[in-house]
Amino acid sequence: MKIKNLTTSFRVLDDYYAAVDNVTLTVNKNEVLAIVGESGSGKSALAFSIMGLHNRAKIEGTLDFKGQNIAKYSQGKLNKLRGKEMAMIFQDSLSALNPLMIVGAQIDEALLLHNSSMSKKDRKVRVIDFLSKVGIPRPEKTYEQYPHELSGGMRQRVVIAMAIANQPELLIADEPTTALDVTIQAQILDLIKDLKDDMRAGIILITHDLGVVAEMADRVAVMYAGQIVEIADVYSLFSSPQHPYTRSLLNSLPNSAETKTKLHVIQGVVPPLHKMPREGCRFRHRIPWIDESSHEENPELHEIKPGHFVRCTCYKDFYFPDKHKEASGNGAT
């Protein structure tokens, strides 16, 4: 999957504003690409654009999936791909499942839609097979159960089973563990990892949890205000983060070595869509102590090392204003 200059704009008060701004990314087979960022940075909007699930947004750019530009596909054509070649795992498993359908029927639907020749009996066997594959202890029983009868972890496993039912080549996981407690989170992450090795699919993992990123990802893209501000392989990103935003994010993680100092807090919030600055470095308002001259006028992605890209020149002059210094290396990976 190659994403080139993707811009997704939403209409706010008669004007279009880009929630995803000129994003270029590549996801390879058998690779986990993590997309990290705060709420409102455009991570989910990006995922929905790839799946073609926005109905009132304007999408520009190309989405090259196996040599085809699917950004130009009609919904009917996309329906043949969605659920089959690319699938999505959602964040909140309770609302992502239809409350009035038994879970078996919901997974069955994914099979039915793409394998019209399969008999009902075969599909049931397959569904039960997948349920046990995602670690559900009594798949025959769970098949007949309604979503509200299952625990959060079990439901998330069902959602995953639904996504992998047709063994997609691209799997988008939109914060798959955010709604779960920590022990279940670890189980689900292990499951996704196992499945990845099994299916050899490309996975886009959307999260704001840097712990999850360190655990799962091969490469990481950091998004801020609709733009990618830094891309690197997971090791370089954690050992030598460059962009002020990435550094601030890493610096706001609790550190077991330093228990006396206050946690670093990034000032302010991501500006709302229609108030987003469109010129200059979009992060500059949240690091006001950095001299304006160190920002680029039209920040570009600079390749500072092979495969490591950073937007804007401000990373060169960036420092943290408060007393506690940036934890070196951040102890990741």
Add this chain to the structure above:
Amino acid sequence: MWKLIVRRILIMIPQIFVLSLLVFIMAKAMPGDALTGLIDPNIDPAAIEAMRERLGLNNPWYVQYWDWVTRAMQGDLGQSFHFKMPVTELIGQRLVNTFWLSLATLIFTYMIAIPLGITSGRYNDTFLDRAITGYTYVGFAAPLFITALLMLFVFGFQLGWFPTGGSVSPGSAAGTWDYILSKAYHLILPAFSMAVITTVSTVQYLRSEIIDTKQKEFIITARAKGASESRVYNRHILRNSLLPIAAFFGYEITGLIGGTIFIENIFNYPGMGQLFLQSITRRDFSVMTACVLLFGIAAIIGALISDIILSLVDPRIRIK
């Protein structure tokens, strides 16, 4: 499932008891009784008093209530002072008429509400949706009796398409095809007039339910699975949106009771609503209480039906 139904039916017993008590006390609290105004004022007051005594109208209210309840349980709702016949017999035929009228109204209500609600919800904020919601606002604002009068005037008197009164043409023998057709023919205009107004809340309800369900996350899940637009609507949105409509069904029945009172009087249709209004103006105490009691029971049964339907369609409500 059966447990739930049995439990629900058991709850109805105290409900009906409280209902009967309220009905009785309210009827008694009305000024005058069956003898007021009905009897020639020249009759000796002592004789009237004697008649009161004989009819049990001088007993304390709880004794009268007990008498009424025990007899009602045996199917004897008393005598109509006006019609001079047993209330049970009087109500019997009219109850059947009202039942058919209500059924026809319900059918019309849903025949209008479901397609309009679905169209309006699916294509919200389009011209079509605005037209439909426009109609519902008019329906909310227009009183039922004005609409019914207008319909009667236009379709009954001016165009002459439908009969203007009664429940069956005189002369047709019960049980024949002619009789059934004539009954149905007499039903259409009153039932439709009522449905046109009572349906608007269901249309709005269905519309907002669909708009609401449309934005739920499991709809996105269905789309992400590759389900086509029509499949998303038929399999996922509709069933979830019709659920509250099923819950609404019971209220629909309660609403019908109020509606039939207007409609039957305007269309001169011999049903319970007409009988009820007549019994009030004539102080026909036993008929009136019987009517209110039956209306109340109908409302309670409506709620029961709602609960049963809801538990059938929504797995989350079923009690294990």
